[in-house]
Amino acid sequence: MSPNSIFTLRHSELSQIIDVKVPSTRLTQANRERILQIPHLALNENAMKEFDDLVRIMSRLRNECPWDKEQSLSSLRTFLLEEAYECLDSLHTLEKEGPDNLIEELGDLLLQIVFQAEILSEQYGRNMIQKIVSGLNEKLIRRHPHVFKKESDDPQDAAGVLKAWDKIKENEKPKSENPFASIPQSMTALQRAYKIGKKSSKINFDWSKTDDVWKQVLSELKELETASTQAEKEEELGDLFFSLVQWARHQEMDAEVVLSRANLKFLKRFGEMLRISDLSASDFSKLGVDEKEELWRRVKNAEKQ
Numbered sequence: 001m002s003p004n005s006i007f008t009l010r011h012s013e014l015s016q017i018i019d020v021k022v023p024s025t026r027l028t029q030a031n032r033e034r035i036l037q038i039p040h041l042a043l044n045e046n047a048m049k050e051f052d053d054l055v056r057i058m059s060r061l062r063n064e065c066p067w068d069k070e071q072s073l074s075s076l077r078t079f080l081l082e083e084a085y086e087c088l089d090s091l092h093t094l095e096k097e098g099p100d101n102l103i104e105e106l107g108d109l110l111l112q113i114v115f116q117a118e119i120l121s122e123q124y125g126r127n128m129i130q131k132i133v134s135g136l137n138e139k140l141i142r143r144h145p146h147v148f149k150k151e152s153d154d155p156q157d158a159a160g161v162l163k164a165w166d167k168i169k170e171n172e173k174p175k176s177e178n179p180f181a182s183i184p185q186s187m188t189a190l191q192r193a194y195k196i197g198k199k200s201s202k203i204n205f206d207w208s209k210t211d212d213v214w215k216q217v218l219s220e221l222k223e224l225e226t227a228s229t230q231a232e233k234e235e236e237l238g239d240l241f242f243s244l245v246q247w248a249r250h251q252e253m254d255a256e257v258v259l260s261r262a263n264l265k266f267l268k269r270f271g272e273m274l275r276i277s278d279l280s281a282s283d284f285s286k287l288g289v290d291e292k293e294e295l296w297r298r299v300k301n302a303e304k305q
Contacts, residue, residue, distance in 0.1 A: 055129055058114045062122075073119055076112060083109040092264060143168050166202075179203055190256040193245040210250040217243045272299045 061068040087109050090102035117129040143165050146154035155161045173182065179202070183195045200206050207213045220243045224236040245255040273295045274284060284292075 054110070054114055055118075058111070058118050062115075062118050068115075071115070071119070073116060073123075076115060076119075080109075080112045080116070083112050088260070092261075142172075188256060189241075190245060190259060193242050194249055194255060197246045197249045207246070207250065210247065213243065213247040213250050217247050269296065269299045269303075272302070 063069070083105065087102065087105045090105045094102055113132075114129060117132055121128040141148050145151065145168075146161060146164065155164050179199050180196060183192055183199065187195065197206070207216070217240065220236060220240040224233065224240055227233040227236045248255045248258060273292075274281065276298065277284065277287075277295055279287075287295075
């Protein structure tokens with residue numbers, strides 16, 4: 001069989017066949033010609049048409065809109081990050097406000113991806129969006145052999161799937177002497193600390209017990225308390241943050257998510273303080289410390305009721 005053989009994906013309800021080009025050598029050697037059943041929702045002709053329209057609209061905007069024409073891969077970085085964060089904000093309010101806002105924000109995020117693909121096409125050749133989607137399809141099939149190519153030793157739970165995913169992913173990447181090289185530089189500091197901890201754990205360079213991590217946190221706190229110079233304080237504070245992230249990881253908590261929730265809680269409480277005091281932020285700043293503390297206590301007590 002040719003190394004460029006493909007998997008044929010058959011949609012059972014629409015009787016539609018799609019060829020996904022997955023080089024056989026990048027999968028396993030057995031059962032290459034298995035017919036893979038795509039779930040009912042995977043193929044939606046209207047959605048495919050809408051996506052095609054989006055790509056065409058973006059191409060026209062790139063050619064005819066002065067602002068869009070001026071953008072570059074670099075200038076769009078801020079927008080990409082902002083839209084991702086706005087999606088996260090919408091997730092926080094999903095249960096309360098419903099899906100409409102999240103749908104809009106996901107659309108804005110999708111726009112950024114299509115925009116980036118359009119610029120890539122101009123610089124490196126056409127059909128970049130096709131390459132992006134095709135590459136994603138191949139990767140999903142390759143990393144889910146337990147779904148697309150059943151075997152007797154397939155993982156039976158989420159933990160097993162994640163372990164298999166990591167192994168496949170590791171085999172795909174070029175071997176590097178530095179196990180941390182794949183951690184993105186553009187991540188927030190909390191996210192990078194979390195990823196560093198996870199990578200460390202995989203190479204058995206981690207605390208064995210959560211209590212040991214907490215002892216490290218307390219040790220870093222003491223070192224911060226005794227630091228004298230500004231440089232020492234900054235270094236020890238960084239060590240304390242890093243240790244706290246690892247303690248959270250051992251408790252199966254993501255420090256980035258936890259801190260984001262704390263930020264939202266503070267902002268919500270402050271907004272409620274302004275509401276019940278009927279003051280603007282400027283007038284609020286003129287209140288005494290005791291008055292502000294009393295408002296804060298009122299808001300906290302109201303949350304418990």
